[in-house]
Amino acid sequence: MTKKPSPSYSFRISLEMPEGTASLSRLMAALGKAGSEIWEMKVISQDEGRITREILIQAPDSDTERKTIDGVKNLEGFRLLEVIDCTFHLHRGGKIELANKIPLQNRQDLAMAYTPGVARICLVIKEDIDRALDLTIKKNAVAIVTDGTAVLGLGDIGPTAALPVMEGKAMLFKSFGGIDAFPICLNTKDPEEIISAVKWLAPVFGGINLEDISAPRCFEIEQRLKKELDIPVFHDDQHGTAVVILAALINALKLVNKHLEEISVVVCGLGAAGMASISLLFAAGVRRIIGCDRNGILYRGRQEDMNPFKAALALKTNPEGRKGGLYNALQGADVFIGLSKPALLQGKDIAGMARDPIVFAMANPIPEIMPEEAQPYAAVVATGRSDYANQVNNVLCFPGLFRGVLDCHARDINEAMLLAAVHAIASSVKAGELKRDQIIPSIFDATVHSRVAAAVREAAHNSGVARSRKAYVSPMKSG
Numbered sequence: 001m002t003k004k005p006s007p008s009y010s011f012r013i014s015l016e017m018p019e020g021t022a023s024l025s026r027l028m029a030a031l032g033k034a035g036s037e038i039w040e041m042k043v044i045s046q047d048e049g050r051i052t053r054e055i056l057i058q059a060p061d062s063d064t065e066r067k068t069i070d071g072v073k074n075l076e077g078f079r080l081l082e083v084i085d086c087t088f089h090l091h092r093g094g095k096i097e098l099a100n101k102i103p104l105q106n107r108q109d110l111a112m113a114y115t116p117g118v119a120r121i122c123l124v125i126k127e128d129i130d131r132a133l134d135l136t137i138k139k140n141a142v143a144i145v146t147d148g149t150a151v152l153g154l155g156d157i158g159p160t161a162a163l164p165v166m167e168g169k170a171m172l173f174k175s176f177g178g179i180d181a182f183p184i185c186l187n188t189k190d191p192e193e194i195i196s197a198v199k200w201l202a203p204v205f206g207g208i209n210l211e212d213i214s215a216p217r218c219f220e221i222e223q224r225l226k227k228e229l230d231i232p233v234f235h236d237d238q239h240g241t242a243v244v245i246l247a248a249l250i251n252a253l254k255l256v257n258k259h260l261e262e263i264s265v266v267v268c269g270l271g272a273a274g275m276a277s278i279s280l281l282f283a284a285g286v287r288r289i290i291g292c293d294r295n296g297i298l299y300r301g302r303q304e305d306m307n308p309f310k311a312a313l314a315l316k317t318n319p320e321g322r323k324g325g326l327y328n329a330l331q332g333a334d335v336f337i338g339l340s341k342p343a344l345l346q347g348k349d350i351a352g353m354a355r356d357p358i359v360f361a362m363a364n365p366i367p368e369i370m371p372e373e374a375q376p377y378a379a380v381v382a383t384g385r386s387d388y389a390n391q392v393n394n395v396l397c398f399p400g401l402f403r404g405v406l407d408c409h410a411r412d413i414n415e416a417m418l419l420a421a422v423h424a425i426a427s428s429v430k431a432g433e434l435k436r437d438q439i440i441p442s443i444f445d446a447t448v449h450s451r452v453a454a455a456v457r458e459a460a461h462n463s464g465v466a467r468s469r470k471a472y473v474s475p476m477k478s479g
């Protein structure tokens with residue numbers, strides 16, 4: 001199957017070549033043969049039968065990118081001047097920076113923003129610590145905390161290699177929630193040390209977003225921090241993912257005319273995302289779920305690769321007591337939810353699912369099955385990626401959710417708030433707009449994040465975890 005070129009493998013080349021359509025055709029043929037696509041082309045200069053062009057190209061993977069560059073280098077009469085990988089270029093020096101909100105132009109400014117004026121603010125906060133929520137960045141700051149042990153589907157790549165992902169999350173917090181989020185990559189895997197580090201950092205932040213910390217350590221870390229801190233703690237890979245999956249599933253089921261209570265669901269991956277998603281699916285009314293991990297189907301009494309969380313889950317899932325691999329689990333299932341590893345499935349593996357199957361292959365960056373391979377067998381297909389329709393990704397949840405939480409100074413994030421976010425996301429696609437390739441709003445939908453924020457705020461007030469009723473003018477771009 002031909003792979004689709006992706007913006008994540010875009011590169012810009014400058015080359016000098018002979019003028020005329022024959023040379024252009026040779027260039028096109030070389031690109032096509034390698035499997036790349038021209039995205040944009042412009043003429044930089046023209047002189048004595050030679051033309052310098054700048055071309056933006058997209059490839060489906062780095063192998064094709066390399067082959068394309070070699071193909072162009074080998075064209076007779078062509079001279080490759082420069083190659084820039086656009087994704088690497090975009091990351092040079094990092095993707096975010098701190099900026100001052102007020103100018104420092106003279107001694108008056110300095111005397112207020114720094115010493116001596118700042119001391120007045122410090123002393124007010126010393127007397128009443130809650131004033132920090134009004135007089136410091138705490139009001140709008142979230143720590144994105146990772147130890148680098150479960151980064152996307154890349155696994156344990158360490159805290160420094162995790163930093164680009166955390167910077168990316170910080171950008172999403174800012175763009176879609178107006179929130180100042182700081183990447184904190186901790187150089188330890190010890191849960192006690194992670195808990196201590198987050199507690200030491202907590203004075204600066206209005207909320208903690210745990211990210212890409214592997215299971216089962218992440219469950220204890222989150223539970224302990226929720227108990228021991230007075231600011232909201234949220235593990236995005238667990239609950240953000242669960243929220244978006246449930247919202248997408250509610251809408252997908254409308255298309256195939258099935259109901260949560262009657263479907264059977266296979267969740268592949270019993271880590272942070274898989275466990276929390278199963279828990280929210282049960283809370284929403286799903287009755288039949290089979291969990292799978294790298295040891296196959298989870299069943300009562302299984303011995304391999306168990307932990308207390310899986311043991312508890314085995315009592316609630318797989319009522320028929322099925323055994324075997326993912327393929328066995330999928331026979332007759334209505335829904336597949338992949339939260340595991342790339343490329344585990346082929347089209348034929350999902351052919352035995354029930355009528356109009358729904359396939360959410362959400363491993364990042366490469367899903368369990370690519371959409372083009374799943375589509376012939378499934379009624380609805382979604383992935384976590386930005387370069388396909390139906391992006392089921394926790395970015396639809398966490399910016400709006402934290403916006404709502406910070407606005408009302410919530411001290412916790414509870415299930416009522418998660419379900420409020422689910423319904424805000426699901427209802428952002430109107431019934432008449434629901435389509436096979438539009439079950440979930442785009443993350444660029446101008447209203448979805450503010451709808452999530454409003455719903456979460458409301459649920460926080462109703463469930464008694466909001467500390468402030470004050471109207472708040474949100475700095476959200478989209479709202």
Ligand SMILES: NC(=O)C1=CN([C@@H]2O[C@H](COP(=O)(O)OP(=O)(O)OC[C@H]3O[C@@H](n4cnc5c(N)ncnc54)[C@H](O)[C@@H]3O)[C@@H](O)[C@H]2O)C=CC1
Binds near residue numbers: 154212339363393
């Ligand atoms: N689209 C989205 O919004 C999100 C996607 N994800 C993706 O879900 C995946 C899992 O993330 P986490 O739960 O945070 O990681 P995790 O490390 O906590 O869990 C990974 C799970 O995958 C299972 N697994 C590994 N190899 C497997 C195999 N060959 N067959 C079946 N299961 C296998 C492991 O047993 C484990 O249960 C990652 O690819 C991640 O990118 C996670 C969060 C959000």
Ligand SMILES: CC(=O)C(=O)O
Binds near residue numbers: 212237364393
């Ligand atoms: C989207 C996300 O948080 C992940 O893949 O880990």
Ligand SMILES: [Mg+2]
Binds near residue numbers: 152236
């Ligand atoms: Mg993540």
